[in-house]
Amino acid sequence: MQLIPCPWCGPREEAEFHYGGQAHVAYPSDPSALSDEEWAQYVFFRDNPSGPFAERWSHSAGCRRWFNAVRDTRTHDLLAVYRVGEPMPEVAS
């Protein structure tokens, strides 16, 4: 059970959070302008790195806020959390 530092509520147990996959995947501004391939990339394809990964979490059982985190998928250690809209911080991997 990881301890995830919610940017508002502080560290809470993982069970209070929902995982949201890769962060910074913006909804296309004009989906109709995309080719099928481009649209498929948006819908189905996500980075899946072994190492630091910018991803989304929601403190669903707490303040209900989505935020971003950089987590090392090898160790599962959270390297940084930051609010939606903020740039991804530099982390040492």
Added chain:
Amino acid sequence: MNFRTPTGGTIDRNTLLHFTFNGEGFTGHSGDTLASALLAHGVHEIGSSVKFGRPRGIVAAGSEDPTSLVQIETPFPEPMLLATTVELYEGLEARGLAGQGRLASISDPARYDAKHEHCDVLVVGAGPAGLVAALTAARSGARVVLVDEQNQAGGALLGVDEYLDDRPSASWVADIVAELKSTPGVLVLERTTAFGMYQDGFVLALQKRTDHLGFAAPASVARQRVWRIRTKQTVLTTGAHERPVVFPDNDRPGIMLASAARTFLHRYGVLVGSRAVVFTTNDSAYCAAINLAESGVDVPLIVDARPEAPARLATECAARGIEVRAGQVVTGTEGEGRVTGVHVAGATVACDTLLVSGGWNPVVSLFSQARGKLRYDAELGAFVPGEELGSVRVAGSATGELDLASCVRQGREAGSAAVVAAGFSSRGQVPLPVSDSRCTSRSGLVLWRVPGDEDTSFVDLQRDATVSDVLRATGAGLRSLEHIKRYTTIGTAHDQGKTSGMIAAGIVAEALGVEPADQRPTTFRPPYTSVSFAALAGRDRGALHDPVRVTAIHPWHVAHGALFENVGQWKRPWYYPQPGEDLHTAVLRECRAARSGVAMMDGSTLGKIDVQGSDAGKFLDMLYTNMMSTLKVGRIRYGVMCGVDGMVIDDGTVIRVGEERYLVTTTTGNAAKILDWMEEWLQTEWPHLDVHCTSVTDHWATIPLVGPKSRDVLAAVAPDLDVSNEAFEFMTWRDTQVAGVPARVCRISFSGELAYEINVTAWHGLAVWETLMAAGAPFGITPYGTETMHVLRAEKGYPIIGQETDATVTPHDLGMSWAVSKKKPDFIGKRSFARAENQRADRKQLVGLLPVDPSVLLPEGAQIISSDHLPEPPVRMLGHVTSSYPSAALGRTFALALVRSGHSRIGETLYVPVSDALVPVTVTDSVLYDKEGTRRDG
């Protein structure tokens, strides 16, 4: 025979406990384990081995023992416990096992629970190092938790006769424990094994709270508790396990670790035999020999594999008549059952006990679980913690340090460092005790095995795995320890290789001609010792297994005989059978009432989300396939939501409450998901939108009132409301008073009939329901459940999300192109409709099916084919039956189905394989009842 010493140990000799083992009656004392009590009677043979059926005894005195597996029968059957860890109680019945336990066939009545604990410093292991670490942390004012698997603190000190500060070590231990227990913020947990170490200072520990009480255990007390400890800093003082040496016929009962014999003597006042030979590679076993000899055991011989015996200890032995032979090894044993002799230098030395010491393995399981890297210590012949971990420190013999004075110094340093790291200043130095220990030197010889008959040289006594198995594995080409473990099964038994793992690694290294350091040790995995399933389930069982969600009106449903359906966590009335009715007759009656009179249901479980803000309309336009921003205040619109892949995920009504306010409903099962979905888009994609979403599902009780007479019933309870068709149009809503309380009434219908959905606060739900029942009585008002709701909507061709849809269905497939906006430039899912697969003419589409024989009810889930005979598999399937009911309104059975090219097959005859027959069906439009929609206005 009695092997109990006249005095000594921590047992209470004033108690007499009766127990049986393998059906034979014995007695013991409070403070005994099953193992010590049996040994006190001279019983060494506990069970037999799993593969060869060879007798198995007691090797160690604690949880690392590989062999003493027993089945407990009373007060409740429990398999596969170690006799060395079962505390004796009155009435205990146990029997030895041959490697397999037996589960009870009845339910376990015991309670189990879990508890969260937070601390600054967690110390695992209440041996000398752990006690000093904990005291150091406690005196600094930190919140400290000290856990230990034994029923008393002391660790290794429990098994020795040493003095600390010129007093028995037990007295030193007792003083520290007393101080810890009286210090605020310190929690000392006995009988508590830290079994798993996870990220971020999360440690799980199992506390055995009442097992030792046997029949006297209070039923109200949770038998076992899982402590979920979240700590800032951890000090692991988990000690070391003595390991044996492998030699031919090393598995006979009576052959045990030297430290175990010492523990049985000092802690339990039990002599493990009458005549004991000692075989060692290091100093520590000399103390066992001397202690046993001083207690009256005949110790004829110490066989020391080292070239030279330690001079001082050898002298002490000589003084007690113990011969010490250096540079020799035990090459075999004999005996029927228990050992009766050992082979040394070609001769047999008679004995009933052989004490073995091959050195010490630090207990590094938790350190390894915490992802600490291990390092092979060639001098010790063992893996030791090989790096510093941030918040996890190791002290005492768990580091490989065997000198007591050094261990306690490490404990103090670790405790101090931990408490400082946790943000406290280390206050004062806990004084370190002065030890008279003679036997804790590291100077040993690393010896894995004595050459000899490899077929009877057991590496893993529990799995019957021998040296020849290991050599066969390396001979087969295997190099990795993980492969060899799997080939031989070494280390996979109950003890998870606590005493055998290192030896196996050593023997493999020898066989391959490499150093153990060159090998990757097998991974330590949780749990450190076994944990009952029930303890892990804790309180989440039976009535508390998963929350049962109920509506405000639930008590009425119960009182009126409803049968319930689980929908997510909700209990929903399924139908209300009257005496003698089955599902079908009850549902036909309920349907008839709804179509010809008046009926009502509890719709409170529908998800309800308040959506407010100046951009609410714009937001809902993105989420729904149809347009919501154009909805007028006071009006209601049905809407469909898709995922980005274009597949339907939910549907429901949207009512416009105000210029900047909507109330949307979701299906019962998706309420939380849809709120999350909305928040995800809002917060992560469109944070600039001024929209707020709030769940009000539980705030409202919702009662659909359905049927031609519903207007009359509503009029009776809502005197302020003009219920006429003109004043209160379909798909509009009004705020009014119903039964004297504020209510929002919506004119919507999921049945095609005239219907009103009455919403009041949940507090009023029950009373308003009862008022409606009373007001409707003259019209024969009938409560109905989910089954009738499903039939009524199916007659109208309305899909149920999750029943007609399965994540592969678009709104178009459902025949709902009318609900998909062509004006909006974009909405979630729109782009996916343009993909090749979505353009296919042969997509599965929702249609009605009428069995040619109107009395035949198709099974839901039946498949549909086009041919009137069943070909050989694989048979091409056109789709499946999603819903199927007998219909009172239609006077026949009917079904809904997803059928390939369904919309263009209207009128075709298709076939449904049911058992061995093919049922012919006619494809129809999905709307089967009141196609013109004349009934919705009453």
Added chain:
Amino acid sequence: MTAELVSPLAAWTSRLPSTVSERPFLSQLTVRSSDTAAMGSVLGVAFPSRPCTFTEGSGRFGDVSVLWLGPDEYLVVAEPGLQVPIEEGLRACKGSVVDTSAQRTTLVLEGPHVRDVLAHGCSVDLHPAAAPVGTCVQTLLARTGIILQVTGADTFTLLVRSSFAEYLAAWLCDASVEYGLLGETPVTGRPQGHR
């Protein structure tokens, strides 16, 4: 013809542990606003400025608590019957207001064992140093979500969704068994084993 109010735990009044009581029908409004000063002056209580806290005060709607639920999200709690005037009052301010009075019911827990009972199902550190009076967190208790307020030295207030209230009551009964808090009441909600 006025329907009577029934609280989610009406049937549990005599079954709860002696240290647990329901406070039904409180007025509750979920408020979303970034301009809380105006709302605070309407209520006569300053909105909490720090996450995971609540404030209390008194004004024209009597005693009012404001619970922090999230950045820009609050729950205003007042005595029963005030939800309509409070909603009207707050609507004058910028932000959104939703009457959620019946969405949750309120339980008051007290006594020396209250932290023990909660620790059986709540992973948040409730030690007075970590969760002083004035703390308000949304978290999980056993398998349900709660809003937890620390209202006194050994007094906690739990808000739970109405549909989960019976589950929570049963769970609290079961978790209280060891502490002798159930008096002569039979143990309810104890795992039934498997009939």
Added chain:
Amino acid sequence: MQLPEHPDFLWDDPEPKASYDVVIVGGGGHGLATAYYLAKVHGIRNVAVLEKGWLAGGNMARNTTIIRSNYLWDESSGIYEHSLKLWEGLEEDLGYPILFDQRGVLNLAHSLQDVRDSVRRVNANRLNGIDAEWVDPQGVKEICPIVNVSPDVRYPVLGATYQPRAGIAKHDYVAWGYARAAHAMGVDLIQNCEVTGLETAGGRITAVETSRGRIAAGRVGLCAAGHSSVLAAMVGLRLPLASHPLQALVSELLEPVHPTVVMSNAVHVYVSQAHKGELVMGAGIDSYNGYGQRGSFHIIEQQMAAALELFPVFARAHLLRTWAGIVDVSPDASPIVGLTPVGGLYLNCGWGTGGFKATPGVGDCFAHTIAHDKPHPFNEPFTLERFTTGALVDEHGAAAVAH
């Protein structure tokens, strides 16, 4: 029962050659089976299997060994049934006691919708020629007497699908059987050899770079399960995969109590009693991406609570060991097996939790794909392109946990 002994010789430990006709990346079940069928069926024997750790030490060593073919969609049932048929002859084929025990699998239904979905699947299976039955709660009890079918539990058992030909096998024995047989036909099994790069020229694969040097190969098959995304990224290929921890656990040895395999997707339990007597159980997938081969313990606790609802007699069984594998999950819970935009580079991934049971089937089909540079009919639907066209094989709806 006692397990049969492994043979006296399995394989040797060769140095990698400079070049092979085919390099298989990943020495798990799929990689070994692919190499075996390449050699046996297609006569391609100049093959190396590269394994970064020890052979079959990844998901092959960590799975709960359930074998069944009762999937909903035609595409899935095609490849899984092909696999099941191969399982049925595999012991003889490999000359290795793989302990394939066709003890049947029950998939329980706990809600009315579960029942509808289950019946739908049974009907589809039968029309696809797969043995499948719908059994009522009493039937469940007869097949597995320890299942609690009382209507009083939180999520009562309303029935189950039953596939009698389904069962379990012994994972190490399967992997070692393939490895030994492949080795005997000339395949090089190269352990402790991590692939660090994929070399291409003119749009074709030319070699793999490894921790033990460059190895040239005209054709390369990726069989790396959870690590597939990382490997594919080496040639700039992005996959629609997420790698998640999947945990499993085992009890001590117990006298036989559980004669079949029981799976319950609704409450996330799947359990069998393995050959020696231990209870083997799998848990739900951890939600987050993770390559750490560890999961969160609350998943195990929830698993236990659910298991005891179904199997009250397990209360005092003991958890002996927990572990986790890395499963690569695709958006539709179906695999991706076939060609890639890089010539000579073939992809076999996305099996999620279904990989073990597919081992012989996919090994056969993937070998065919590599040998002919063209998919076998059974893996033809499982292209990467389906995510663009939308022609998914969505097994999510059919089984949230498709073990």
